[in-house]
Structure formats: C-alpha cells, structure tokens
Amino acid sequence: MKPLLSFILMLTLAVSAAHAQTPFEQANTLYANGQYAEAAEAYRAILADTPDADVYYNLGNAAFRQGELAQAILAYERALRLNPAHKDARYNLEFAQQRIIDNIEDNRSFFLSQWAEGLRNSLHERTWIYLSLGLFWLMLVCALLFAFGRSAALRKSAFFIALTALLISVAALCNAASLHHRDTARAEAVITQGVVNAKASPDRSGTDLFTLHEGTEVTILETLGEWCNIRVGNNIGWIQLTNLERI
Amino acid sequence: MKRIVLLVATAVLSLTAWADEVVFQCNAPAQVIVGKPFQLTYSVNQRARDLQAPPFDGFDLLAGPYSSQSSSTSFINGKRTSSFTLTYTYTLMAQREGSFTIPPASVVVNHNSVSSNGVRITVLPADEQAQPASTGGRQSSDDSRPQQQASGSNINSENIFVRTIVSRTQVCEQEALLLTYKLYFAGVDVTQLTNNTKLPEFKGFLKQDLEQGEIQTQLEHYNGRNYNTAVLYQTVLYPQHSGDIRIEPANFEAVIRVQTRAQVRSIFDDFFGSYTNVTRALTAPAATIHVQPLPAGKPAGFSGAVGQFTMTPSISQTELKANDAVTLKLVIRGNGNMKLIKTPAVDWPEGFEEYDPKVTNDFKTTVNGVSGTKTIEYLVIPRAGGDYTIPPVQFSWFDTDERKYKTLASPEYTIHVQRAAGEENQGQVTNYVGKEAIKQLGTDIRYIYTGPLQAHTARPVLPGNSMWILLLLYLVPALIAALLFIIFRKQIRENADLARVRYKRANKVAQKRLRLAKKLMQEHQDAAFYEEIERAALSYLGDRLAIPTADLSKQNIEGMLRDKGVTEELINEVTDLLSTAEFARYAPTSGQTPDTLYQRTVTLIDKLEDQRI
Numbered sequence: 001m002k003p004l005l006s007f008i009l010m011l012t013l014a015v016s017a018a019h020a021q022t023p024f025e026q027a028n029t030l031y032a033n034g035q036y037a038e039a040a041e042a043y044r045a046i047l048a049d050t051p052d053a054d055v056y057y058n059l060g061n062a063a064f065r066q067g068e069l070a071q072a073i074l075a076y077e078r079a080l081r082l083n084p085a086h087k088d089a090r091y092n093l094e095f096a097q098q099r100i101i102d103n104i105e106d107n108r109s110f111f112l113s114q115w116a117e118g119l120r121n122s123l124h125e126r127t128w129i130y131l132s133l134g135l136f137w138l139m140l141v142c143a144l145l146f147a148f149g150r151s152a153a154l155r156k157s158a159f160f161i162a163l164t165a166l167l168i169s170v171a172a173l174c175n176a177a178s179l180h181h182r183d184t185a186r187a188e189a190v191i192t193q194g195v196v197n198a199k200a201s202p203d204r205s206g207t208d209l210f211t212l213h214e215g216t217e218v219t220i221l222e223t224l225g226e227w228c229n230i231r232v233g234n235n236i237g238w239i240q241l242t243n244l245e246r247i
Numbered sequence: 248m249k250r251i252v253l254l255v256a257t258a259v260l261s262l263t264a265w266a267d268e269v270v271f272q273c274n275a276p277a278q279v280i281v282g283k284p285f286q287l288t289y290s291v292n293q294r295a296r297d298l299q300a301p302p303f304d305g306f307d308l309l310a311g312p313y314s315s316q317s318s319s320t321s322f323i324n325g326k327r328t329s330s331f332t333l334t335y336t337y338t339l340m341a342q343r344e345g346s347f348t349i350p351p352a353s354v355v356v357n358h359n360s361v362s363s364n365g366v367r368i369t370v371l372p373a374d375e376q377a378q379p380a381s382t383g384g385r386q387s388s389d390d391s392r393p394q395q396q397a398s399g400s401n402i403n404s405e406n407i408f409v410r411t412i413v414s415r416t417q418v419c420e421q422e423a424l425l426l427t428y429k430l431y432f433a434g435v436d437v438t439q440l441t442n443n444t445k446l447p448e449f450k451g452f453l454k455q456d457l458e459q460g461e462i463q464t465q466l467e468h469y470n471g472r473n474y475n476t477a478v479l480y481q482t483v484l485y486p487q488h489s490g491d492i493r494i495e496p497a498n499f500e501a502v503i504r505v506q507t508r509a510q511v512r513s514i515f516d517d518f519f520g521s522y523t524n525v526t527r528a529l530t531a532p533a534a535t536i537h538v539q540p541l542p543a544g545k546p547a548g549f550s551g552a553v554g555q556f557t558m559t560p561s562i563s564q565t566e567l568k569a570n571d572a573v574t575l576k577l578v579i580r581g582n583g584n585m586k587l588i589k590t591p592a593v594d595w596p597e598g599f600e601e602y603d604p605k606v607t608n609d610f611k612t613t614v615n616g617v618s619g620t621k622t623i624e625y626l627v628i629p630r631a632g633g634d635y636t637i638p639p640v641q642f643s644w645f646d647t648d649e650r651k652y653k654t655l656a657s658p659e660y661t662i663h664v665q666r667a668a669g670e671e672n673q674g675q676v677t678n679y680v681g682k683e684a685i686k687q688l689g690t691d692i693r694y695i696y697t698g699p700l701q702a703h704t705a706r707p708v709l710p711g712n713s714m715w716i717l718l719l720l721y722l723v724p725a726l727i728a729a730l731l732f733i734i735f736r737k738q739i740r741e742n743a744d745l746a747r748v749r750y751k752r753a754n755k756v757a758q759k760r761l762r763l764a765k766k767l768m769q770e771h772q773d774a775a776f777y778e779e780i781e782r783a784a785l786s787y788l789g790d791r792l793a794i795p796t797a798d799l800s801k802q803n804i805e806g807m808l809r810d811k812g813v814t815e816e817l818i819n820e821v822t823d824l825l826s827t828a829e830f831a832r833y834a835p836t837s838g839q840t841p842d843t844l845y846q847r848t849v850t851l852i853d854k855l856e857d858q859r860i
Binding site for chain 2: 025028052053055082083096144
C-alpha cells in the first residue's frame, strides 16, 4: 500500500513539474535525456509560433546529435540571422561546417570582400540601421559646429568627424540594405540531400556538372519550375528545389 | 640395540609398502571385430585366489580362464627389486556389434577382496568381403610410383591410405576447427613412417599444433572394413578470412614390411619368413573449408576474439596516495582464438601515468581449440589527488554457440587518491606550480542554451511602413539642421549689423555722456561725475571693439586693443584712465581733479578716434 501511495505521489509531482515547465524547458529536458528526435520536434513546434534565435540554436544541436548535418546548419544559420551576436551558434555552425564533405574553393571573391561580408553578417540589419541613423545625426551636429564654430580647431575637428560619420553612416546603410535584400530574397540555401548532382540544364537528362553533398551552402540565382540555378564557389548548375532548403 | 630396532622398522615399513600396492588390472583391446576372437586378461601383482569374473554379456567365451604367473627378482646397485604377476586370460569373441562394458572382476588377496577396473569395448562390424575383384584396377591407377611389388602382398589404396578429417567444413571466421591426418591400413604391416612428410602451408589459417604423443594404433570400421588407424598429425586451425579456403594435399611416406616368397634360400628363410621393407607414398586429399564472415553489428570493443570467454576484472586498491601504483587486472578465460585477443584499451582519467600492460598467456591446445587464460595487468600511477572514475573496460567477442556478439564490461571503479605527502604544505611555501596550458582533449558542439528566452525573434526592423519611416528619420533631422543653419546664419548677420551701428554711434554716445559729465562736474556731484566718465569711456570702447556690455572688462579691452594693433602707449593710457576713474568713483578725495580727468578723457577719445579702431 505504501509503495503505491508514494508512487502516486511521485507521479503527481512529476506531472505538476511537467506542467510548471515552459515548452522550451520541456524540450531542453528531452535533449538532456538524449531524446534528440523528440527534442527537435518540440523545438520545431515552438518555432512554428515564434521564431527565436536560441530555440533555433537548440534545434540545431538536436539535429546535429541525430546526425542531420543539413538541418543543423540550417538551424544555426537561422539562429544567426535572428541574433548575429550568438557566439555559440557561430561556433557550432563552424564546427558543423567542418564535417561537410564539400570544400568550396571560393577564389571568386577577393579577401577584402569576404571580410566585408563577414562584417556585414556580424551585425543585425536593425543594428546597422541604428548605427547609420546615429552617425547621420552626429554628422549633422558636426556640420553645424563646423559652420558656426568659434575657434578654428573646433571647426577643423568637427569637419573631420562629420566627414567620417557620413562615410560610415552610408556604409552602414548599404550593409543594412544588403542584409534586407538577403533576408527578403532568401537566395541562400543549404543542400539537404545526401548527394546531389548539379546539371547543366533544368532537366533530368542534362549533363552532370558537379556533385554536392549534404550541408553545403549555395546561392540560388534563379528558379524555373521545380529547378533552380545555383552557384557554389565558381560553379553554376541546376538542381531540383527539393534537394535544398532556403535559409 | 637401537640399530636393530631401526632395521626391523625399515623392513616392516618396506614390506607393508610393498603389500599395500595391490594392482589388479583388466586389459582388453578397445576395439574388436565381430566374429574375431580376442583376449581379455586380468593381472594382479600378488598372489591371489578366487577370481570372480563378471558375466561377459554379448561375448562368447571361447576359452579360459588360463592362469599363468611370472616372477622376477633383480638387484640394481645392491637393491633388490622383485616383481610378481599373476595373469588370468580369457579368450572371447563378440557376438554383435555395438559398445559393451565389462564390469569389474574381483579377487581375494590376503583375505581382502580387490576389484579390477571395468573395460569398455567397442565391437566393430565384420569386413564386407565384396571388393577384392576391383582392387587390381584401382591399384594400377593409384600407384604413381613403381613399387617393389612382392607377390602375395596386397599394398594398394584400399589397404593403406591417409584420410584428411576436418571436424567441420562450415565455420565462421576465427572459429576453431580440428584437422586430422589419419593413416588407415588393413592387411599390411606398417612398421614406421619416414621423415619424408610434406604438410600443406595452411594458407589463410592460424595454426596451433596439438601435442603429439607416441603414435598409437586403433581399430576403426571404415567403409565396411576394419582398419588399424593411427593419427599422424593433428592441428587446430583458425580461419583468418571469409570465403572458401582450400587446404592443399599432404604427403606422407610409410614403410611397409612385405614377406618375400620368391626365392627360398635356406630352410630358415622358409621357417622364419623373409621380409623386405617397401616405402609407399601416401597422399592425404585436399579439403575445402567454407568460412562465413562474422555477422554485421560488431560492437565497438570487438577486436576479433571468437569463441567462449569469461572475464574476471579486479583492482588492486581504490584508496591510495598519489604516486602509488594501482593495478587493474583482467583475467580472460575461455576457449577460442586466445592468441588474437587484443588488450582492451582503458580510458584512464587525466593525470594518470600509464605503463604498457603486462600480458601473461597460459594456453593449452586441445582438440577443441586453444583454451586457457590471458591475464592482462594494467599498471597506472595517479600523480595528483582527487576522486577519479575509471570507466568500464569492455571486452567483446563473438559467441560461436549462440552466433552473436557478446560484451563483458568491468565495473566502473571509483578511486580515491589522497594527495601525496610532499604535496601538502609542510611549513614552507613554494611558489612554483607546474603551469600547463589547457589541454584540448576533443572537440564537440557547445551545449544547448538553457536560460530564459531573450526574444531574439523575427520582429520587424522598424514598425509600420519602414521605408518611409527610415526616410523620415534621415530627412527630418536634415531639415532641422538646415533650418538651424539658416537661423544661426541670420542671427550672425544681424549681430554683425548691430556692431556696425554701435561702432558708428560710439563717438556720438561718448560725446553725449561727456556733456552730461561736464554738467555734473559743474554741479559738483562728484560720484555721479566719475561714474559717467567711466561709463563714457567703457561704452565707447565696447561699441568700437564690438564687445557685448556683459563682457566689458579691462583685460578684454586691453586684449582687443592689442589685437587691433593699437600702440602700447595708448593702451596704457586707456587702462590708466579706466582705473583712475574707477578709483576716484569710490575714493573721491584722490589727487586727480574732476576737471583734469574730464580733459584726459576727451583727448583720449579723440586720439582713439584718430586711430580708427
């Protein structure tokens, strides 16, 4: 009798504990217990309501633990879209990318433009806009100081500050616009198929040009029916839309 | 006296020792043939009587028991040894084939009943005498070597051959099988085997030879005939790869004694018979073993062990001081390819100094394969204090009986290591610490985020129609700035106009004030006069130099005058005047008369007017 009672007590406690947890905490518990598939499902259910960087990050981990490299990379990328300052997501993304089979030799872009792209991706679109606005306003103040400053030194420094602020402000606005374009066009995608051959034409009978593996990130140039023209490094070819997923 | 007692004692002892050793044995061949008589003997090494023989069920008693006795005495190095044997002989014949047990017999020795051992006899069926007609044909085809064929002898492949016997032909990789080369002969007299034996290479197998004792012959019924057999060579084989593996034929050479009857040289030859030795090459046929690969699903710790094993783990101590040694001992006992068992890897905690494990093998090769124990001793020395956990050591093997992989694991040992004596502070402080960089042991993804959600959600960058708002956020401040620019500019221009007016009116205002001062001087209102004089000078300079009234001070005026390039003499005059007026205002009794002060002011303003400041 006694064990039964204690069992019922424990059961009710467990149930109440489960009720007290938020769906996110429940999913984290599943992950901690090693039930990665169930945890991934739970994270996806949360994301269906509100896309959140941390949830995407955890989903990426759950997918990675199950060996779903493409899904993990997608989730990490999405987490970074929402919060570019998510250090763990960036670390895990790089870790996952080391496991991709394809090694993309990108000699198309100059190292400076690669650096610029990295800089662009390191901040959120919102942050870039705020930066741009702030610097623009600073520029206006400095311009007024330059026009009406009493001493020559003040006017001189105001001029340079205004000039620098204007340049950075324009650059920040460009970055914001670029990010905005990236997020609205959604031209970047991840290969979800294990192995896929890119064709020379949007047709099954087209010549095979090159082979891509799961997890590789590609840029969609155009779509035509079920097919899309993609660019990977210096290679351009057609693959079916079902073989990839947009970030 | 003492010596005699000793002598008697030894004699009695030796006598009793001799008397105790009653050996009563039953000897019979292990295999007999139906219808062929054989002898069964009971021998006892002491005088005995009343032999109670058991009933020989299944056998016909042809003759017996005949008793015979023999005794011998020998002196070796002055020591007398005597032996005595009493033998009862029965001649028996088996009635039917099968396996029979003859129960023990008993005999009375020195009023004691002694039992013999029981004997087990296998009765083989009689030869089927059907083949002789075809022997000639086979002989000619089989004989590859010219033989000294003696008349009357019948050396052919029916009568003498070597069989290749494998315990099984379907095995798994690494599963033991027994290979036996067995000589069969009947009706020929094989005296010995030459050294001219050529065994195959057993490619694809790991070979473990069995200890070969003296060659013993046994009767065996094979293909309807009874043969004398002898095991020539026996080995345990472990296939090393899957597929069909062929064991090449083996070659032996036997020496056969043949009676020659061709020439009778003397009467003794005929009487004793004359014999010649003939060698005959014997070939054991090839055999093919079908080796199946081990099934899929090998456990992580599997390193090729196949058979039946048990593992006994033990640890020397779990409570120790740093720098003391710990020994983890694994005893793997079993039957299988023991030689190929790899030392399981142990994942020692960090800070443990590990040495090469000591492996002791104690194997014995039997017809069932190699069995025995393999003892692996891991010696480690913890170098720092703390509680450590030694993860389980896993040993996996393939169970040939149950056809599946099995894994044994040692328990997880928890070791409590106390800090070494030297590690504790003993009055003196050492500053030296062996610093180590963080050791990278492996890489993995970072753990999930478990804190509260911080709402890095996909909310829009700017509320509403963001493009317009963004444009406004740029344009409105720009417009405000432009507006401010215009306002400031206008104000500056206006200020500039005011200064010009003040400049133009400066002299006029000063003259007006001076006139008022003159009037006050005449009315002898000294305080008001000095005030008016000072104000006239100050307002004149302020207007001329475009200094706001609030900023009017001697220092300012002096600086501005100097900037305008006024001579130092004039500047001194201005400051002197200003200070005199100020002074006189508060202390009217000073030396300057109002009249001279008035004159000085008038001339100074005239001079400044001339300078066109």
